[in-house]
Amino acid sequence: MSVTLIKRSKYDNPVRTAIEFCNGFSSLKPDHKVLIKPNLVMGANRKIMPPFGKVTTARVVEELIQTLVEYNCRDISIGEGAALMPELGSDTLSAMKFSGVERVGKKYGVKLIDFEQSEYTKVKINGQPFKIAASALDADFLINVPVLKTHGQAIVSLGMKNLKGCLKFTSKKRFHKQGRLLDLIAQLNTQVKSNLIIIDGIFAMDRGPTMGTAHPMDLIIAGTDILETEMVGAAVLGKDPTQIPHILSYGKLTGRQIDLGSVEIKGESIDSVAMDLPWESDNNESFKNFGLSGIQVSGKPGDVSICSGCLGNMLFANFMFAKDNPGVHVDELEICIGKNSKATPEAKKVILFGDCAIKNNREDARAIPLPGCPPGVGKYLPLLMNKSLPRGRAIRLLSTRLIKNTAFKMGLYAENFGLWDPYQPPKFDRSYYECKGVQHPS
Numbered sequence: 001m002s003v004t005l006i007k008r009s010k011y012d013n014p015v016r017t018a019i020e021f022c023n024g025f026s027s028l029k030p031d032h033k034v035l036i037k038p039n040l041v042m043g044a045n046r047k048i049m050p051p052f053g054k055v056t057t058a059r060v061v062e063e064l065i066q067t068l069v070e071y072n073c074r075d076i077s078i079g080e081g082a083a084l085m086p087e088l089g090s091d092t093l094s095a096m097k098f099s100g101v102e103r104v105g106k107k108y109g110v111k112l113i114d115f116e117q118s119e120y121t122k123v124k125i126n127g128q129p130f131k132i133a134a135s136a137l138d139a140d141f142l143i144n145v146p147v148l149k150t151h152g153q154a155i156v157s158l159g160m161k162n163l164k165g166c167l168k169f170t171s172k173k174r175f176h177k178q179g180r181l182l183d184l185i186a187q188l189n190t191q192v193k194s195n196l197i198i199i200d201g202i203f204a205m206d207r208g209p210t211m212g213t214a215h216p217m218d219l220i221i222a223g224t225d226i227l228e229t230e231m232v233g234a235a236v237l238g239k240d241p242t243q244i245p246h247i248l249s250y251g252k253l254t255g256r257q258i259d260l261g262s263v264e265i266k267g268e269s270i271d272s273v274a275m276d277l278p279w280e281s282d283n284n285e286s287f288k289n290f291g292l293s294g295i296q297v298s299g300k301p302g303d304v305s306i307c308s309g310c311l312g313n314m315l316f317a318n319f320m321f322a323k324d325n326p327g328v329h330v331d332e333l334e335i336c337i338g339k340n341s342k343a344t345p346e347a348k349k350v351i352l353f354g355d356c357a358i359k360n361n362r363e364d365a366r367a368i369p370l371p372g373c374p375p376g377v378g379k380y381l382p383l384l385m386n387k388s389l390p391r392g393r394a395i396r397l398l399s400t401r402l403i404k405n406t407a408f409k410m411g412l413y414a415e416n417f418g419l420w421d422p423y424q425p426p427k428f429d430r431s432y433y434e435c436k437g438v439q440h441p442s
Contacts, residue, residue, distance in 0.1 A: 003223035003232045006267035008202060015063035015198065016070075018222035021266040024196045026224070028141050030072040035079050035113075035139035036064060038101060039146040039162045039200075041209045042083045042312070043094025046433075047414035050423045051098055053205030053214030056145050057432040058100030060200045060220070064143065065108050078105050079135050081115030081165045081172075083308050087377045088316060089409075092116055100433040107435050120168050125187045126180065131168035136192050144194035144226070148201035148217065149208035150237050152281030153304045154182060155244050157208050158233040159197040159226050160189050173307045173373065177339065177356065181304035186249035189226055197229040198222045202432055204237065206277035209308070211285075211315060216427045219273060227256060228263045235260055238276025283315065283337075290322040295330040295388060298350075299341035306338035309374035310354045317381045319417065324397050330388045336361055349387055353380065378405075 004021040008014040019025060028034075038056035051057075061078065068076055082095035092114040096102035105112045115133035122129050123137075136142060146162035154161050164172060164185060175184050201219030206212040221236065223229035227250060231241040241247050242258045251258045282288070283297040297314070299306075314337055334347040339356035343364065350366045352358045358369045370383055381401065385394040407413035 001223065001225045001228060002264040002266050003225075003228050004221065004266050005232060005236070005270065005273065006220050007273070008218045008220055013063055013067070014220050015060055015222075016067045018198065018220045018267075019067060019196070022223050024198075024222055024224055025071060027195060028071065028073070030074070032073065032075070032140035033138065034068060034073050034076045034141045034143065035135060036061065036077065036110075036143045036145060037079055037136065037162060037165065038099070039157075039165065040080045040082050040092070040095035040099050040101060041165070041308075042085070042088075043090040043092075043096075043098045045089065045408075045414055046098060048417060048419065049098075050214070050420050050428075051100075051433050052423055052428055053147060053149065053203040053208070053212070054210050055095065055099040055433075056101065056147055056200045057202050058104045058434055059432045059436070060145060060198065060202065061101050062104045062107075062436055064145065064198065065104065065110060069108065076108075077111040077113050077135065077139075079113035079115055079118075079133060079166075081133065081167065081169065083312060084116065084169050085309060085312055085374075088312070090312075100435065103435050115166060116169055123191050125184055125191065126178070128174070128178065130171040130174065132171075132188075132192060133166045133168075136163075136166040141195045142193065144197045146197075146199055147208075148199050148204040148219065148221070148233060148237065150204075150206050150212070150239070150277045150279035151208045152212075152279065153302050153306075154185065154246060155279045156230075156234045156237055156239055158199055158230050159194055160230055160246055160250065161185055163188055163192045163194070166192055169309075173309065176305050176307040182246040183249045185246045186253055189250055190253055194226045196222070196224055197226055199229065199233050201233075201236070203428075204275065204277060207279060207281040210312070211281065214423065214428070215275060215277065217273070217275065219268075227251065227254070227258075231258065231260045231263060232265060232270065235270045236274050238274055239279070283311075283318075286315065286319045286322040290325070291327040292322055292325060293329045295333045295335075297335045297337060298343050298347075299336065299338060303338045303340050305340050305356060307374070310337055310356075313374050313377050313380065314353050317377045317384065320381060320401065321384055323417065324401070325389070328389075333388050335384075351380075351383065351387065 120131035149157040151157035199221035
């Protein structure tokens with residue numbers, strides 16, 4: 001076995017080339033039921049949120065489908081289970097639209113599967129029952145197509161973590177509540193087998209899964225062995241595979257050594273393309289960027305007990321709050337999130353964001369509980385404003401926010417959060433998220 005590491009710009013069809021270099025179709029038969037599992041972690045309005053590095057590009061998926069069709073495969077599906085955040089308009093369908101994958105699927109007549117709405121199979125992992133999409137388990141040939149990312153909890157998010165999208169949403173949350181997220185990711189990869197891994201490194205993201213910074217890297221990494229491909233992807237991101245917990249766990253489960261030196265790499269050398277990207281995220285970044293003081297999210301970076309639903313809703317609301325209140329000083333308010341966070345003694349008020357935080361801080365006399373799994377933005381933002389701002393200011397800002405959010409849901413308003421500002425052409429080309437030769441409004 002070998003792993004492909006190539007610069008896209010050197011080849012006419014880089015995905016086909018990557019597959020050929022690693023002999024990626026060696027076990028594929030034309031009559032196989034093929035499932036493509038991209039990383040479409042969330043859906044968003046492209047006028048507000050740039051897709052670079054967040055989701056698998058439509059371009060890579062299209063080149064993959066073209067190659068499969070050339071191989072005479074006819075039973076091809078694309079399956080995903082994206083983050084469910086109704087207030088932000090995120091579900092699997094919106095994620096497929098956000099990435100451009102929906103248009104590609106329709107162009108080639110490929111079936112699109114929303115794992116959350118499809119059949120699931122109960123499987124025991126670490127002795128506990130979890131629900132995995134039946135189509136992922138039933139596929140004859142599963143092609144795992146993650147994005148090249150570092151990650152605030154897993155250090156890297158590549159092929160192994162991408163399979164977490166095959167879980168039902170309730171099972172995803174239970175992965176975090178078990179307190180063994182990274183071990184469970186390793187065990188999941190012994191249940192759901194990737195026959196081919198193609199890491200989309202056109203754009204890499206630091207501090208993923210969604211709120212970090214994108215970097216143009218022009219890479220494709222491909223292999224038929226999940227461990228070898230994961231090690232190469234980690235090294236390209238500047239990380240030592242022997243220090244990645246879920247890679248180590250998978251090695252122990254399968255009785256294999258974590259030895260990057262034993263991997264045959266075809267194409268570029270790791271040293272010639274590697275970029276050491278930061279992985280630790282800062283849940284207080286929005287407050288710092290807008291100059292707020294006296295307010296903070298408690299807890300250590302990388303807390304694996306915080307699930308994506310809670311984190312996404314909290315960070316998005318914090319961003320709106322910070323944008324509306326630049327330079328404001330709040331009188332020592334802290335937000336606890338996840339089952340491990342505790343407020344500091346200096347805090348005067350403590351918002352407990354979600355059921356896990358409430359359970360861990362129920363005896364705190366300063367606590368202001370916000371139940372939910374996850375709590376909605378529509379409940380959290382008013383609470384945050386009312387507990388931190390003068391009453392008159394809170395009422396004015398909430399009224400303005402209500403109007404903006406209503407107009408947003410009606411498609412009449414798209415707020416500029418400044419997220420697009422760093423991502424300008426030609427380095428950041430939106431066409432990677434469209435069908436080839438077809439332009440669509442963003």
